[in-house]
Amino acid sequence: MRIGVFVCECGTNIAATVSTGKVVDAALSMRDVLHAESIQYTCSDPGQRAVIDAIQKKGLTRVVIASCSPRMHENTFRRTVGRAGLNAYMMEMVNIREHCSWIHSDIDEATDKAIDLMQKGVARVRRQVPLHSTTVPVTKRVLVVGGGVAGIQAALDIADAGLPVTLVERGPSIGGNMARLDKTFPTLDCSSCILTPRMVEAAQHENIELMVSSEVEQVRGYIGNFDVDIRRKATCVDAEKCTGCMICQEKCPGKAPDEFNAGVGQSKAISIPFPQAVPLVAALRKEHCRLFIKGKCSVCKKVCPADAIDYEQEDRIETEKFGAIVVATGYELFDWRESYPDYGGGQYPDVVTALQYERMLSASGPNGGHVQRPSDGKEPKNVVFISCVGSRDESVGRPLCCSVGCMYIAKQAILTKEHIPDSQSYVFYIDIRAGGKGYEEFTRRAQRDFGAIYLRGRVGKIYPSNGNLVVMGTDTLSAEQVEIDADLVVLATGFAAAEGAGELARKLNISYDQYEFFSESHPKLRPVETTTGGVFLAGACQGPKDIPDTVAQASASAAKVIGLLSRGELETSPMVAAVNQMRCTGCFKCRDVCPYGAIEAVELRDGREVANVIDSLCQGCGVCNVACPPAVISLKGYTDGQLIAETMELLR
Amino acid sequence: MAGTARMKQPGDLRVIRLPCTGRVNPLLILKAFMEGADGVLVSGCHPGDCHYNVGNYHARRRLELLQRMLPAFGIDPGRFHYTWVSASEGSRWAGVVSDFTRRIEALGKIGAEVPANALAKAEQTAMTDATGKTTS
Numbered sequence: 001m002r003i004g005v006f007v008c009e010c011g012t013n014i015a016a017t018v019s020t021g022k023v024v025d026a027a028l029s030m031r032d033v034l035h036a037e038s039i040q041y042t043c044s045d046p047g048q049r050a051v052i053d054a055i056q057k058k059g060l061t062r063v064v065i066a067s068c069s070p071r072m073h074e075n076t077f078r079r080t081v082g083r084a085g086l087n088a089y090m091m092e093m094v095n096i097r098e099h100c101s102w103i104h105s106d107i108d109e110a111t112d113k114a115i116d117l118m119q120k121g122v123a124r125v126r127r128q129v130p131l132h133s134t135t136v137p138v139t140k141r142v143l144v145v146g147g148g149v150a151g152i153q154a155a156l157d158i159a160d161a162g163l164p165v166t167l168v169e170r171g172p173s174i175g176g177n178m179a180r181l182d183k184t185f186p187t188l189d190c191s192s193c194i195l196t197p198r199m200v201e202a203a204q205h206e207n208i209e210l211m212v213s214s215e216v217e218q219v220r221g222y223i224g225n226f227d228v229d230i231r232r233k234a235t236c237v238d239a240e241k242c243t244g245c246m247i248c249q250e251k252c253p254g255k256a257p258d259e260f261n262a263g264v265g266q267s268k269a270i271s272i273p274f275p276q277a278v279p280l281v282a283a284l285r286k287e288h289c290r291l292f293i294k295g296k297c298s299v300c301k302k303v304c305p306a307d308a309i310d311y312e313q314e315d316r317i318e319t320e321k322f323g324a325i326v327v328a329t330g331y332e333l334f335d336w337r338e339s340y341p342d343y344g345g346g347q348y349p350d351v352v353t354a355l356q357y358e359r360m361l362s363a364s365g366p367n368g369g370h371v372q373r374p375s376d377g378k379e380p381k382n383v384v385f386i387s388c389v390g391s392r393d394e395s396v397g398r399p400l401c402c403s404v405g406c407m408y409i410a411k412q413a414i415l416t417k418e419h420i421p422d423s424q425s426y427v428f429y430i431d432i433r434a435g436g437k438g439y440e441e442f443t444r445r446a447q448r449d450f451g452a453i454y455l456r457g458r459v460g461k462i463y464p465s466n467g468n469l470v471v472m473g474t475d476t477l478s479a480e481q482v483e484i485d486a487d488l489v490v491l492a493t494g495f496a497a498a499e500g501a502g503e504l505a506r507k508l509n510i511s512y513d514q515y516e517f518f519s520e521s522h523p524k525l526r527p528v529e530t531t532t533g534g535v536f537l538a539g540a541c542q543g544p545k546d547i548p549d550t551v552a553q554a555s556a557s558a559a560k561v562i563g564l565l566s567r568g569e570l571e572t573s574p575m576v577a578a579v580n581q582m583r584c585t586g587c588f589k590c591r592d593v594c595p596y597g598a599i600e601a602v603e604l605r606d607g608r609e610v611a612n613v614i615d616s617l618c619q620g621c622g623v624c625n626v627a628c629p630p631a632v633i634s635l636k637g638y639t640d641g642q643l644i645a646e647t648m649e650l651l652r
Numbered sequence: 653m654a655g656t657a658r659m660k661q662p663g664d665l666r667v668i669r670l671p672c673t674g675r676v677n678p679l680l681i682l683k684a685f686m687e688g689a690d691g692v693l694v695s696g697c698h699p700g701d702c703h704y705n706v707g708n709y710h711a712r713r714r715l716e717l718l719q720r721m722l723p724a725f726g727i728d729p730g731r732f733h734y735t736w737v738s739a740s741e742g743s744r745w746a747g748v749v750s751d752f753t754r755r756i757e758a759l760g761k762i763g764a765e766v767p768a769n770a771l772a773k774a775e776q777t778a779m780t781d782a783t784g785k786t787t788s
Binding site for chain 2: 069070095097098099102103104105106109110112113116117120506509511512513514519531532575593595596619620621622623625626627635638640643644646647648650651652
């Protein structure tokens with residue numbers, strides 16, 4: 001056995017805390033270790049070449065690389081040893097960076113630990129055998145979850161590459177939050193003018209199947225071969241027949257909250273959320289429908305000229321196969337009401353969120369673009385904007401920056417002046433964060449050309465007085481208390497994860513952070529991948545971001561999906577379970593515990609029934625390994641022998 | 653995450669990598685104690701959040717059983733802990749490691765509290781009990 005040990009310095013990331021020379025010396029004193037060296041950056045080209053050279057010159061048969069997390073570079077180094085002619089699995093990585101140099105400060109302590117970890121790696125690789133991947137065919141179809149701008153962009157990019165896409169949206173129309181915006185910063189482009197053509201394109205694309213009022217119910221399978229149950233929710237409208245004439249909405253006597261308009265104005269129990277909705281099909285909300293509440297109505301059925309209303313409709317579950325999944329479920333605004341009693345906690349009608357104000361400004365909004373404050377319909381003259389409500393505020397448990405609030409406030413201040421020329425906008429801010437292209441200039445314009453008064457400080461209290469609102473705050477630059485008599489107060493509320501994000505993450509087996517935003521596999525190297533193979537992220541479901549970043553990330557996800565599915569088959573991990581069938585007693589405890597149904601019974605020539613692992617189904621969790629009474633089923637790469645050797649080496 | 657965020661942790665812990673807590677054989681934990689480990693910590697994905705669907709449910713049953721059996725082997729059950737920390741909970745991980753290390757430091761070196769032959773006896777019992785026959 002000829003073992004080589006390579007200790008990465010990672011510049012000073014490792015070398016500053018771990019004495020790599022000592023680790024090399026310790027390696028050289030181990031049995032069968034013929035070669036050990038430290039390398040400044042092992043993952044770099046010269047670093048990898050040094051590994052290859054050593055393998056070839058010294059005839060190494062096994063390699064230990066002590067460097068960073070295997071999450072980072074395990075595949076890199078597998079390929080490296082593969083290029084040197086070794087089986088890729090004859091390389092063992094030990095993590096002396098995230099598990100050692102980065103979390104310890106004492107050099108002796110860190111060096112001791114690094115030596116232990118290196119020795120553990122040698123013990124493990126000593127018992128490693130060459131492993132070979134198998135391939136499984138992939139389903140060349142893609143599921144995109146969420147029909148906002150991110151989902152639309154990803155779906156279009158993937159569909160343009162010739163792959164069939166199913167775009168699932170839980171609401172009755174695609175378009176997402178962007179469809180609710182009036183204008184977009186920093187160009188003041190009309191939001192729907194940019195978005196609606198894309199929505200229509202998605203609906204008409206030959207490779208895109210649109211499923212609105214639908215949700216992902218369950219996900220089974222793995223990369224390349226997912227089985228997804230999709231719940232098609234009953235809308236009581238036959239989508240094939242509905243022409244979008246809106247007569248039902250006009251005649252419907254049941255009032256319902258207007259979700260598209262963020263609660264400004266009212267909608268009907270049966271409605272099309274907005275005139276540019278795609279598909280232009282009505283949907284009935286049973287919880288607001290008189291027929292379902294009181295058992296008497298059916299006006300819509302009577303007036304519908306297309307005979308599209310069907311009260312008997314029930315939810316259906318459709319199961320489809322997909323090779324990859326793009327998650328683009330977006331965000332919703334943080335519900336500020338409970339956390340900010342000093343701002344009225346939702347009790348003052350003229351304290352609105354920026355999204356509500358956006359709807360008031362929008363020509364397609366409830367007032368046709370004429371700004372009227374909710375309490376008395378008066379045109380507001382003094383408008384106060386408060387930034388960072390539910391963001392950058394530790395006191396309400398939301399320390400994160402929403403990354404767009406500064407920008408959309410500047411936009412709305414500009415739009416306010418355009419709508420109401422004799423108005424005055426005041427903006428309370430903490431900092432102005434305007435990092436994007438053209439953003440800083442835009443916020444300056446709001447102040448210089450549109451006269452918005454920016455006050456650096458927080459608002460402590462809002463209280464009603466003579467039909468108006470008094471906003472009490474501090475201007476920290478002049479160190480003065482400020483009181484503003486406001487007609488309307490607009491809160492720049494931060495981003496929150498979409499409702500049910502955590503639940504969806506569990507269905508998809510992906511991880512999420514404390515705000516329920518989905519976690520990317522690596523922030524820089526794998527920014528659109530998740531920890532689950534074949535599941536990708538796009539847009540604000542991964543964290544707050546603006547439209548340009550969302551679209552860029554959606555296209556990035558699409559590129560990843562296209563790359564993945566461009567191959568006809570996928571290599572599976574060879575780290576799967578294997579049965580020693582000569583010693584198998586045929587008790588099938590392994591089959592009982594296997595989460596993937598990867599274990600079958602086969603008959604040997606002597607008539608005995610024994611367990612057999614279906615490699616393409618096995619995901620390598622090792623649950624069977626522990627359950628097997630005679631210990632004859634073993635997870636390759638994590639055998640009992642290897643784990644015991646590691647344990648003993650560490651405790652020697 | 654704890655490592656990436658450079659959260660300082662006590663240096664007494666050595667990590668053995670496994671695909672899933674479902675791969676953790678309770679016998680391996682006993683083996684570690686027999687080899688002189690002062691404490692053993694098992695950490696995996698939260699129940700309901702298993703990367704391998706249900707592996708941690710299997711783990712929870714096995715590890716809970718082990719926890720209860722430890723006194724029979726003469727091992728203070730405080731030396732063993734299983735917990736659930738997700739990949740994004742870096743600060744939680746750092747906290748778990750620190751708390752566990754402190755606890756083990758308070759308990760001192762293993763073997764100090766029981767005579768050496770009791771451990772050997774426990775080893776024999778462990779092997780016999782868990783598999784139904786002696787494997788050693």
